Amino acid sequence: MKHYYDVVVIGAGQAGLSMGYYLSQSDLSFVLIDAKSEIGMNWRERYQSLRLFTPSQFCSLPGMPFPRELDYRPSKDEVADYLQAYARYFKLPIHLETRVSSLKKIGDAYLVLTNHGSYYARKVVIATGPFQIPKIPDFSKNLPDHIYQVHASEFHDPSQLQEGPVIVVGAGNSGAQIAVKLSKIKKTYISIGRPIKYQHTHVLGKSIFWYLDRLGIITADLHTKRGAWMKITSEEVYGYDLKHAIEKKQVLVKPRAISTIGSQLCFADATALYVPNIIWATGYRLDYSWIHIPNVLNSAGHPIHDKGISPISNLYFIGLRWLSCQGSSLLGWVGHDAKRIFEHLYKKDSIAMA
Known part of the structure; x- marks a missing residue:
């Protein structure tokens, strides 16, 4: 089966859903595809006692507050439930159990090969996240x-x-x-x-994330002195x-x-x-072995990009750690990158159609 869209988003986790939210406000045809059998599965599969350190007021994706009281620390299952509710509320078009085996560029378009057929798109957003292998x-x-x-x-x-x-x-x-x-x-x-560097979860009765957000630390551009310092710590x-x-x-x-x-x-x-x-508990590595496009990845296999924008036209990355700032891979801030990337791809689309 062949599918044709303006935009294909690969990955329907928090980054992909945030991208889907902004795409749903436009006239672009799009779809999110994900290998898992349900939304939020990556969270649900984590260890039973996992709770976020970010309180509920900093766990919201664009357009929908996290449905718990202030300063509540959500469990992994509550995050998964929220992501499912988010996808339903905005009626995002999502194809689950769809595993990507190859991404190629054919002229000005992209071909995404999956176990459920081929997807053709003018633009592709890769939202597979930092926790891959x-x-x-x-x-x-x-x-x-x-x-x-x-x-x-x-x-x-x-x-x-x-x-x-x-x-x-x-x-x-x-x-x-x-x-x-x-x-x-x-x-x-x-x-x-x-040596472990410990951080208080609360200072003077407020979550440390309140200070990181209010002072602009968690959203500090990685190219600034403040952002660069945060990244190397x-x-x-x-x-x-x-x-x-x-x-x-x-x-x-x-x-x-x-x-x-x-x-x-x-x-x-x-x-x-x-x-x-x-x-x-030794972390993860990225795996983009399915991308068959020259000059997308560096010698270490990591994406070449400027705040998520690939040098390859109409190709984008979102949801990676330090994509643009410390908050790029976190629930409450991934929407900042989604909005900026959407504005870039939509502006380019408008110019091309003019």
């Missing part, structure tokens, strides 16, 4: 099968684990939350690659739960995991440890 160290493959290993993206609840201690490798926000929760029921280690862990758990020895600290020996993990301080359960 789980990143796990290669040395993990050397561990024997009786060691249970799981990436944080596939860890849902403690029932997945076998008897005995657990180590969480990686101390970003996900790793910190998982380690603290597990420490209440299991002997828990955490492997930390560099290490990831902050919000809240002090992990710090307190470490101080009370409820979570035991190991340095960076660097290799294995037999059934043991080896660490940067030349120690080794046998732990029957390993949760890799």
Whole structure:
């Protein structure tokens, strides 16, 4: 089957939905396509206890407030429910269970090949987000099968684990939350690659995100001094739960995991440890192997763009970390990029049609 549109948006998560909102205000024909079976599935599949650090007033996409009281921290399922309600409310055209296998440029148009046929479009917005392929160290493959290993993206609840201690490798926000929760029921280690920088969730009774937003920090252009400084600072862990758990020895600290020996993990301080359960909270890598257009990606496989605008005409990216600012991949601020990118593609369209 062949489909023809002015715009195809690849990905129907928070970034794709935000793009869909602005496209729905125009006269352009468009569709959002997504490999998942339902909207919000990426959130619903996360670990059971996940709650956002951004309060509800900073979790809204364009045109629809998040439906909870101020300062409420939504759960992963509440975010998924909100995204589903958003898509329904604005009647966004979405094709689910549609996996993209190839993106090509044919003359002035784009051809998107999927498991449900071909999509032809004059413009394409890639909204597949920053959490694409789980990143796990290669040395993990050397561990024997009786060691249970799981990436944080596939860890849902403690029932997945076998008897005995657990180590969480990686101390970003996900790793910190998982380690603290597990420490209440299991002997828990955490492997930390560099000193953790903790951030208060509230200051003088207000969410830290109130200050980041009000002072323009979270929306500071990455090309400004303020934005550049924010980008090079290490990831902050919000809240002090992990710090307190470490101080009370409820979570035991190991340095960076660097290799294995037999059934043991080896660490940067030349120690080794046998732990029957390993949760890799080691982040993600991008995968654009399906894009078959020259000069779209750099040598590292990352998109070449200026705040989401590709040098290839009528091709755009949205939802990536630091696309234009710190908030680019966050619920409450991805709409800023969506509006700017929509205005660019619609202006170009208007000029071309004049």
